[in-house]
Amino acid sequence: MKVFLVDDEIVVREGIRESFPWDETPYVLVGEAPDGEMALPMIRDTNPDIVITDIRMPFMDGIELCRIMHAQMPWIGIIVLSGYDEFEYARQCIQSGVREYMLKPVNAGALKEVLDKVSAQLKAERNTLEHAASLRARMEGGGKLVKEKLVGSLFNNEAKEEDAPEVLRQLSTMGGAVPAPFYTVIDAAFSPVSEGQAVASELSDGTGGAVLPSPGRVGTRFLISGENPEDLEERAYAFATTLVRELEHTGATEIRAGIGEIVGKPEEIFKSFKTARHIRHLLVERTDEKSIILGAREMGEPTDEKTPSVISEAKLYMSLHFTNPNLMLQDVAKAVSMSASRFSTVFSQQTGQTFTEYLIYLRLNKAKELLRTTSERSSQISREAGYNDSHYFSYIFKKNTGMTPSEYRAQYQNQPE
Numbered sequence: 001m002k003v004f005l006v007d008d009e010i011v012v013r014e015g016i017r018e019s020f021p022w023d024e025t026p027y028v029l030v031g032e033a034p035d036g037e038m039a040l041p042m043i044r045d046t047n048p049d050i051v052i053t054d055i056r057m058p059f060m061d062g063i064e065l066c067r068i069m070h071a072q073m074p075w076i077g078i079i080v081l082s083g084y085d086e087f088e089y090a091r092q093c094i095q096s097g098v099r100e101y102m103l104k105p106v107n108a109g110a111l112k113e114v115l116d117k118v119s120a121q122l123k124a125e126r127n128t129l130e131h132a133a134s135l136r137a138r139m140e141g142g143g144k145l146v147k148e149k150l151v152g153s154l155f156n157n158e159a160k161e162e163d164a165p166e167v168l169r170q171l172s173t174m175g176g177a178v179p180a181p182f183y184t185v186i187d188a189a190f191s192p193v194s195e196g197q198a199v200a201s202e203l204s205d206g207t208g209g210a211v212l213p214s215p216g217r218v219g220t221r222f223l224i225s226g227e228n229p230e231d232l233e234e235r236a237y238a239f240a241t242t243l244v245r246e247l248e249h250t251g252a253t254e255i256r257a258g259i260g261e262i263v264g265k266p267e268e269i270f271k272s273f274k275t276a277r278h279i280r281h282l283l284v285e286r287t288d289e290k291s292i293i294l295g296a297r298e299m300g301e302p303t304d305e306k307t308p309s310v311i312s313e314a315k316l317y318m319s320l321h322f323t324n325p326n327l328m329l330q331d332v333a334k335a336v337s338m339s340a341s342r343f344s345t346v347f348s349q350q351t352g353q354t355f356t357e358y359l360i361y362l363r364l365n366k367a368k369e370l371l372r373t374t375s376e377r378s379s380q381i382s383r384e385a386g387y388n389d390s391h392y393f394s395y396i397f398k399k400n401t402g403m404t405p406s407e408y409r410a411q412y413q414n415q416p417e
Helices: 010-019 036-046 062-072 084-096 108-140 142-153 161-172 193-205 229-249 266-285 306-321 329-335 340-351 355-373 378-385 390-401 405-412
Strands: 002-006 028-033 050-054 077-082 098-103 182-191 211-215 219-226 253-259 293-295
Touching (some): 002 036, 010 028, 010 390, 028 036, 036 062, 036 329, 036 340, 036 355, 062 077, 098 108, 142 161, 142 211, 142 219, 161 266, 182 266, 193 211, 193 219, 193 229, 229 253, 229 293, 253 266, 266 293, 293 340, 306 329, 329 340, 329 355, 340 355, 355 378, 378 390, 390 405
Parallel strands (some): 002 028, 002 050, 050 077, 077 098, 253 293
Antiparallel strands (some): 182 253
């Protein structure tokens, strides 16, 4: 199980990182951040199973972070850390998907017990997901089926485009967040189909009607609505990424998802669907294709060179700014004119590395160079490589190289890499 830690106190992060016997447990610490704003893109990037977070932090506090994770990444188990005076406040986090809360200071034994408890809950829920979805569908009776058929009618070749506004009006009476200013469509295929459709239904139910599913022959189609194109693109890519990861958690294979263009009229929803379907067909046919998720904006360029050029631009930006300890995925996404979720998806699929993995690669290469060629202290090198916390730098360095910085220097100083 992968674990991510969020706390603005370095001493707390260091204590959990150093005192907990990670190597003797089934848990791996995949990252840490000092506040929710910095943590969120890293969490999307590293895809942990469990997040441990403090409540009171600058920029974005733990309550807001929990709310966003519960809405966008509901499969993540959340553990909240709190001080004595925050304990009753922490209880309120339960409505934001928090599984457990712990009083500071945290000792390794107590943390192991809580991690084991949350891990068992997550495993049990994943094993019973299909059954729960099936049971809920039976309880809801025909209402859910009618809604799915209405959504499906928007994707029917025989449907009349002028009927779309009326279909949306009916969906609005059934909990759909429609009509809306903008729409896009995701067409997803996966195997096995029935189990995957249960996952798709489960995820859609947690979006407050912003994502409306319609089961198909090889997967599920989704109508996604939003108030503006930027937020809608972010929602579409975030949902598609969530869907893929959750399907992978349940053992699904042959996963492909096409995202259609963003349209501003109900009558154009079918156009977005046709684009999404076309992209999904292309992904299925290209057995050597790295992409699992692909959007119309990547497909719509006049040549195939656009995405590689964006990746090159992103890597160049990162190579110039990786020494900034506050560099975040959002910064790079903004530099290449992409939403954070879209950039994260495109970058990882095109490079085979997540944003965080590539950032660590750049920083550690710099650190190795300085260890080989200078006599600077490790704390100074950590700052020059982009790490404010020298202890965290040492942890990341050993985790990736198998050696401490001092051991690396002893072996490689004054030698070329």
